[in-house]
Amino acid sequence: MNNKPSSRNTLNDLNGKEWIYNTNSIESFETEEWEREFNKFVIELIETRYSTKGKESFAHHIRKSHPTPKPPQLMERLIRFFSKKGELVFDPFMGVGGTLxxxxxxxxxxxxxxxxxxxxxxxxxANQYLELEEQKTIIGDARDLDKNKLLEDKIFDLIVTDPPYGNMMNRIKTGHAARTKKSNQPTPFSTIEGDIGNLEIxxxxxxxxxxxxxxxxxxRNKRYLIVFTKDFQPKPDYDGMLHSDIVKALSKINGLLFKGMKIWFDKSMNLFPYGYPYAxxxxxxxxYILIFRKEEKN
Ligand SMILES: C[S@@+](CC[C@H](N)C(=O)[O-])C[C@H]1O[C@@H](n2cnc3c(N)ncnc32)[C@H](O)[C@@H]1O
Incomplete structure (x- = not known):
């Protein structure tokens, strides 16, 4: 991709670099004076560029065997805000343990x-490498969490979780994604029976x-559930707004209220020329970091 606009580009006069810059899902604008004054922001944007190498990466070289490990530094920020020292956090889809x-x-x-x-x-x-205290883990199906002896007498002070993204990880890749992968095969989190990441939306x-x-x-009542999620690329049969569908689905749970969201902008991700130079x-x-609160009436 060079700096000249492509002769195949029928849409605009941008070169490849300018094109992919304009496909970034987050645009950053200077905060206007009046916005600061009236504290107008309802959505907090968290921008990070966590290192994936060396000590600063929190054992990324070990955790990267998982397709979507969450940075412990980001999870720590949330856990410190939404709980107190010594309290109990729960993650039913722990992966390689960003939350733990x-x-x-x-x-x-x-x-x-x-x-x-x-x-x-x-x-x-990773935990051993970082010389941290090991947390409790359960190999099993989160659908059976109500039957698990280890959880029987437990009350959580915070739930932080990053569920699979519907069958997003399983879709046969097309276009650029397909060309840059060694194979065009789906890459699910797992092929284990019970992986809810293999289900239709x-x-x-x-x-x-x-x-x-x-x-x-x-x-615990008046405490929080934090759910990470992404959206799908829109398709003719589905708008792809998984974050909105999750808010609607979880809001049907009695006593659970949606309280807003934060957006995490992962600046360590690369831009790819999807669609270039046609669409x-x-x-x-x-x-999306979706925030819910348990508000049960006594
Ligand atoms: C998005 S990943 C979580 C990544 C994690 N936040 C981390 O830092 O590594 C979702 C995880 O859910 C697990 N999973 C899928 N279905 C499950 C189920 N029914 N019970 C328990 N875990 C499940 C998958 O194995 C996968 O590791």
Whole structure:
């Protein structure tokens, strides 16, 4: 891709670099005086460029065997805001343990569940490397969390979780994504039976709601549930707004109220020339951090 506009570009006069810059899902504008004065922002934007190398990366070289590990530094920030020292955090989709590492860093206790023993072992390896206190882990299906003996008498002070993204990770890649992958095969989180990441969107939302309902029963009243998610590329049969669908699905849980969201702009992600030079295809560099509160009437 050079700096001259492509002769194949029928849409605008931009060169390749300018094109991909304009597909960034976040535009940053200077804050206007009146906005500062009236504290107008309802959505907080968290911008990060966490290192993926060396000490600063919090064992990224170990955790990167998972397709979407969450940075412990970001999770720590949330955990420190939404809980107190010594309290109990829960993550029913722990992966390689972004939430668990962060809980140890913030001196909280944590219990994590994942279907995959491999991911839990990677968490343990990263934890040992970072010389942190090991948190409790359960290899199992989050759909059975209400039957688990280890959770029987537990009350969570905070739930922080990053569920699979419907079957987003499983879709056969096309265009640039396909050309840059070694194979055009789907890359699911796992092929383990029970992985809700292998479900079609509507079934996924039903399962996610049921698991969340079970977890929220064990959440202290007036405490928070934090859910990470992404959107899909829009398709003719689905607008792709997974974050909005998750808010609608989880808002059906009795006593659980949606309180707003933060947007995480991961500046360490690369821009790809999807759609270039024919059509607009957004680069999604952000994720949604959805905030819910349990407000049960006594
Ligand atoms: C988006 S990843 C979580 C990544 C994690 N935040 C981290 O820092 O590594 C979602 C995880 O959910 C797990 N998962 C999917 N279905 C599950 C189920 N029914 N019960 C428990 N875990 C499940 C997958 O194995 C995957 O690791």
């Amino acid at each position: 590492l962060a809980s140890s860093m913030a001196e909280r206790n944590c219990i994590g569940i994942d279907l995959s023993e491999k991911y839990i072992n990677i968490y343990k390896e 509507n079934e996924f939302l039903i399962e996610l709601k049921e698991i969340t309902e079970k977890a929220v029963k064990k959440l 607009y295809v957004g680069n999604q560099l952000h994720q």
